[in-house]
Amino acid sequence: MDSRQHASLPANPVGDLLRGWRIRRAMSQADLAFEAGISIKHLSYVETGKAVGSRDILLQLASALGLSLRDRNALLEAGGFARQYGERDLSAPEVADARRAIDLLLRRHEPFPAIVTDRRWNVMQANSAATRLMTMLLGEERMTRPLNHMRMFLAPDELRPYVVDWPDVAAALLARARHEAMAAPLDLALQSTWRELLKLPDIPTPQLNETDPPGPLCEVRLRKGDISIGLIGAVLTLGTPQDVTLQELRVEMFMPADEGSEALLAELAR
Numbered sequence: 010m011d012s013r014q015h016a017s018l019p020a021n022p023v024g025d026l027l028r029g030w031r032i033r034r035a036m037s038q039a040d041l042a043f044e045a046g047i048s049i050k051h052l053s054y055v056e057t058g059k060a061v062g063s064r065d066i067l068l069q070l071a072s073a074l075g076l077s078l079r080d081r082n083a084l085l086e087a088g089g090f091a092r093q094y095g096e097r098d099l100s101a102p103e104v105a106d107a108r109r110a111i112d113l114l115l116r117r118h119e120p121f122p123a124i125v126t127d128r129r130w131n132v133m134q135a136n137s138a139a140t141r142l143m144t145m146l147l148g149e150e151r152m153t154r155p156l157n158h159m160r161m162f163l164a165p166d167e168l169r170p171y172v173v174d175w176p177d178v179a180a181a182l183l184a185r186a187r188h189e190a191m192a193a194p195l196d197l198a199l200q201s202t203w204r205e206l207l208k209l210p211d212i213p214t215p216q217l218n219e220t221d222p223p224g225p226l227c228e229v230r231l232r233k234g235d236i237s238i239g240l241i242g243a244v245l246t247l248g249t250p251q252d253v254t255l256q257e258l259r260v261e262m263f264m265p266a267d268e269g270s271e272a273l274l275a276e277l278a279r
Contacts, residue, residue: 021058022087023067028056029194030074044073064090078253083195096253099133107247107255114245114260120278121263122240124158128193128257129202130186132156139263141277146171146233157202158261159186162229163209173230173237176213181227183215185244228266238273239266 031041038056042049046069054060055070062070067088071081078094085093097104115123115136122139124132132155135143143161144152146168161167162175162182172178183206190196190203206212230239245260265271 023062023084024056024058026084026087026195027052027070027074030076030080033191033194034074036074041070041073045069062088064088068093077193078251078256080193080195082253094251094253099254104252104255107250107252110247111258111260118262120274121265122274123263124261126158126259126261127254128189128196129199130157130159130259132158132161133258138274138278142231142238142274143168145236145277146231159202159206160209163206163212165210168231171231171233173232174228178227178229180213180215183213185227187215230266236273237269239270240264241266 027041031038036044038049038052042052045052045066047066051060051066052070055062055066064085067084067090068081071084076084079096082092082094085091095103099108111125111134115125115134118138119136120138122142123136124139125134127133135156140152143156147161151167159182162169162172163179169175186203186206190199193199207215227242228239229242230237232238240263242261242263245262247255247258247260250256265274
């Protein structure tokens with residue numbers, strides 16, 4: 010996975026970062042100070058640059074704000090401290106146990122589709138059921154090139170022609186994508202991917218309510234010729250990882266929406 014790029018930081022980077030995250034979470038200084046276990050006065054001084062937050066204070070504030078590990082690293086670096094959380098490639102020996110757990114999860118989900126995506130919704134791994142289904146819909150040649158989960162459903166030349174309820178699916182996916190993009194304003198790579206999605210033809214206007222997170226489930230019905238499959242998708246994350254890469258992985262599990270779809274997926278696996 011590529012490393013996240015960060016936007017240029019202003020003169021008071023820590024204060025502006027804290028204030029921005031606090032406002033996006035609709036927290037007052039009193040709310041954040043209470044959650045972090047520090048005084049309102051000290052938080053105010055850190056936000057305005059009158060005081061320098063220690064490493065421990067910044068980590069307390071990051072925890073109270075519910076920041077991702079990558080954003081916690083960014084806050085520490087803005088404060089002049091070294092990163093705390095590593096970012097390893099999935100092939101690294103240090104993440105072998107997590108990789109085995111993901112492999113097992115994908116295998117056990119057969120004969121139903123499951124994929125693993127990174128923070129930009131790039132497909133990093135797919136089980137046999139997902140590969141079979143995507144190959145059947147998109148063709149073998151398309152499967153030789155990288156896949157992006159969001160683009161697959163939103164682009165007119167990929168899965169969109171086979172999605173029966175495409176407007177509803179597109180609205181649900183865009184709401185999720187926008188929520189994730191808004192939660193990581195410093196991630197220039199993610200922001201770039203988000204803007205590329207919005208440029209796709211006939212994309213509906215995404216929901217503007219930032220306070221309501223997207224629902225955990227999304228139903229989609231795919232049809233090609235005489236084949237019709239209904240799927241209910243759910244997004245899983247890895248517990249409480251202490252590695253940036255692992256925290257950003259998403260396991261997309263697809264369950265059959267009805268008995269007919271379940272039987273068809275089982276038949277395709279034979």
